[in-house]
Amino acid sequence: xxxxxxxxxxxxxxxxxxxxxxxxxxxxxxxxxxxxxxxxxxxxxxxxxxxxxxxxxxxxxxxxxxxxxxxxxxxxxxxxxxxxxxxxxxxxxxxxxxxxxxxxxxxxxxxxxxxxxxxxxxxxxxxxxxxxxxxxxxxxxxxxxxxxxxxxxxxxxxxxxxxxxxxxxxxxxxxxxxxxxxxxxxxxxxxxxxxxxxxxxxxxxxxxxxxxxxxxxxxxxxxxxxxxxxxxxxxxxxxxxxxxxxxxxxxxxxxxxxxxxxxxxxxxxxxxxxxxxxxxxxxxxxxxxxxxxxxxxxxxxxxxxxxxxxxxxxxxxxxxxxxxxxxxxxxxxxxxxxxxxxxxxxxxxxxxxxxxxxxxxxxxxxxxxxxxxxxxxxxxxxxxxxxxxxxxxxxxxxxxxxxxxxxxxxxxxxxxxxxxxxxxxxxxxxxxxxxxxxxxxxxxxxxxxxxxxxxxxxxxxxxxxxxxxxxxxxxxxx
Numbered sequence: 175x176x177x178x179x180x181x182x183x184x185x186x187x188x189x190x191x192x193x194x195x196x197x198x199x200x201x202x203x204x205x206x207x208x209x210x211x212x213x214x215x216x217x218x219x220x221x222x223x224x225x226x227x228x229x230x231x232x233x234x235x236x237x238x239x240x241x242x243x244x245x246x247x248x249x250x251x252x253x254x255x256x257x258x259x260x261x262x263x264x265x266x267x268x269x270x271x272x273x274x275x276x277x278x279x280x281x282x283x284x285x286x287x288x289x290x291x292x293x294x295x296x297x298x299x300x301x302x303x304x305x306x307x308x309x310x311x312x313x314x315x316x317x318x319x320x321x322x323x324x325x326x327x328x329x330x331x332x333x334x335x336x337x338x339x340x341x342x343x344x345x346x347x348x349x350x351x352x353x354x355x356x357x358x359x360x361x362x363x364x365x366x367x368x369x370x371x372x373x374x375x376x377x378x379x380x381x382x383x384x385x386x387x388x389x390x391x392x393x394x395x396x397x398x399x400x401x402x403x404x405x406x407x408x409x410x411x412x413x414x415x416x417x418x419x420x421x422x423x424x425x426x427x428x429x430x431x432x433x434x435x436x437x438x439x440x441x442x443x444x445x446x447x448x449x450x451x452x453x454x455x456x457x458x459x460x461x462x463x464x465x466x467x468x469x470x471x472x473x474x475x476x477x478x479x480x481x482x483x484x485x486x487x488x489x490x491x492x493x494x495x496x497x498x499x500x501x502x503x504x505x506x507x508x509x510x511x512x513x514x515x516x517x518x519x520x521x522x523x524x525x526x527x528x529x530x531x532x533x534x535x536x537x538x539x540x541x542x543x544x545x546x547x548x549x550x551x552x553x554x555x556x557x558x559x560x561x562x563x564x565x566x567x568x569x570x571x572x573x574x575x576x577x578x579x580x581x582x583x584x585x586x587x588x589x590x591x592x593x594x595x596x597x598x599x600x601x602x603x604x605x606x607x608x609x610x611x612x613x614x615x616x617x618x619x620x621x622x623x624x625x626x627x628x629x630x631x632x633x634x635x636x637x638x639x640x641x642x643x644x645x646x647x648x649x650x651x652x
Contacts, residue, residue, distance in 0.1 A: 227247065237476070265310075310534065322354055356407065365406040392425045404425055465650030490643055515545040515549060536629045570608075572606050
């Protein structure tokens, strides 16, 4: 999820130009006691040390397995006892950086937004491959001829797809697979500076393209100060043996630093013309869906194309000129423990909301969050409180419990779409002694609300960009 233009990209371009190169098991024991309470086994909130893939259905659409990059199903898991606490802290801090970046993109005064982002105390230095980024979910796709399998973070808040490329003219961070070598692909070509597609980079990345020996260069920077700079190119991209796309436009990174933790690059699922969604519209009609697993020890899916959506309820997702790449939603109400909060609908409409696969914790307008927190705390009063965790201020100590009774939370959207949150979408568990309500309040009533990936867990989340709508269906990972 890219930030607006930043002076750092100028220096990164200059550096590149100076280089002398050519080129948990799903559905664990959780019962609904009533429409107001979940009976939650604590084990269902904690990831297992063993990977438990979700069963594959008979869906014949192009489907990729979704894996949490820090869980046991991941090839580059950092699931160690010594790093767990630090990892949660980093995830939450870097989540703030991502949210700050989204806000800066949507701000009317981009100059002031850039300044506030730069001055933010939550902005972290990029340490190549050593700390955790905010894109938690990964898929594997094929690139080149012959095909090379590469692990990408997928991101609905980004447009440009890119991967690290040999010869890494300036810098490449450590990744799990061998770095893509364009000279070994028979179908790889660079994009010329004179090509119309080169000029489209500015809307996809927020940064004007540059040129090197008539070859188009891209540059992109993210909210956590990660970045990628390199050649704008085209090559063959493969999702399945039968779903292969010739001349797919992507970034071939020669100078890459950041919090990508072993992933080869990023798969952009935004609405821009250069996004994967738009480039494959001829086959998939700008429709895709995913299910994020309930815990990091299980798996989900990322699926392209229309399918059976009988259980999915849709809400409009229109393009907003403030951020045309984002998927905007209209949240209108929230209920806790079966009772709708008295929060006026105008509180939600004033702020607005986007759905984002890369943001972890959902953000609400301050009044809405205060109303939710009060109702939730009243219904959880019999449980001991725990220390706050970063942005999460409502936490509980469940270390002496095997099961807990948790109030249901339902989100209401325009046109009748609803989300009855799974217990794993209500809590963010640091440990059994620190389990927190997985929402945070914005400081400003006009700051954009964000539906984060914790709340999206276990749902079939369907993006129908051509139809201008987003849908939610329960039990999506089954």
